[in-house]
Amino acid sequence: MIDTIGTDIPEGEERLRLHVADGIGHLTLCRPRQLNGWSWESTRQLGIMADRIRFDDSVRVVLLRAEGRAFCAGIDVTAPGGAITGRSPAERTRNYYEGIRWVHRRFADFAGLPQPIVAAVQGYCLGFGFELALMADVRIAADDAVFALPEAQLGVAVDAGGDLRIAREAGAGWAKLLALTGRRIDATAAERLHLVQQTVPTEELAKVALATATEIAANAPLAVQAIKRDIDTFADAGLTTALDHTAMSAAITLTSQDAREGYAAKAERREARFDGT
Numbered sequence: 001m002i003d004t005i006g007t008d009i010p011e012g013e014e015r016l017r018l019h020v021a022d023g024i025g026h027l028t029l030c031r032p033r034q035l036n037g038w039s040w041e042s043t044r045q046l047g048i049m050a051d052r053i054r055f056d057d058s059v060r061v062v063l064l065r066a067e068g069r070a071f072c073a074g075i076d077v078t079a080p081g082g083a084i085t086g087r088s089p090a091e092r093t094r095n096y097y098e099g100i101r102w103v104h105r106r107f108a109d110f111a112g113l114p115q116p117i118v119a120a121v122q123g124y125c126l127g128f129g130f131e132l133a134l135m136a137d138v139r140i141a142a143d144d145a146v147f148a149l150p151e152a153q154l155g156v157a158v159d160a161g162g163d164l165r166i167a168r169e170a171g172a173g174w175a176k177l178l179a180l181t182g183r184r185i186d187a188t189a190a191e192r193l194h195l196v197q198q199t200v201p202t203e204e205l206a207k208v209a210l211a212t213a214t215e216i217a218a219n220a221p222l223a224v225q226a227i228k229r230d231i232d233t234f235a236d237a238g239l240t241t242a243l244d245h246t247a248m249s250a251a252i253t254l255t256s257q258d259a260r261e262g263y264a265a266k267a268e269r270r271e272a273r274f275d276g277t
Helices: 040-054 089-111 128-134 162-170 172-181 187-192 202-217 221-235 239-254 257-267
Strands: 016-021 024-029 061-066 117-121 124-126 138-142 146-148 198-200
Touching (some): 040 089, 117 128, 117 202, 138 187, 138 202, 146 187, 162 239
Parallel strands (some): 124 146
């Protein structure tokens, strides 16, 4: 089950780590051996970190980064508590719906921080990883970054609104092409589609991202936060209603036979055979 009550993070179980220095909150995905795979626990910890950052006057900007060779390779299928259960198909669908809505609220807490978020992305940025990066205000990608929303290949809908955010940034056509095919794109293509704002050599990513965060942190905090809030209000019009539809779509598809087939096919390294049930 999802822990929606606890606010502690046991030592050794960290999915994210926060360090504050010189006005910058360095928020680091810290499971490099798992390619920073995402889980329910990752979402819980993201919400905890957002609560810690929100009223911390020493944090003027958040630098979201990741350890290792991948930003986040998507869902960690080995994480405990991965599948939601229910006594009937209807109850299981309802539980998934509420679970995804809970994820949306934690992500909204993060994306809606008053402080701007700068994301530094390297390597795989897939599924939930891509959706997390899209919640940042500014995205800087290493030239080895690879982006994709592969959910349809697994038989599920896009869970956390990444396709909606691509539609906002790049247009509905590109959102449909990327989400419907699961196609991977490189950093150059992502920049061309305005999904990242800058592409740099991999060895320069940390330096450039830190410089960008430092530049933002040097400006007046109230002005910076007002600018972010005003632009988000305009850009996100209609997002709340769309995310509720997303939660139901995710719940229905996550409990489908196609999803079982999709994940089984991936594990067995074969082509999935979907029948629409």
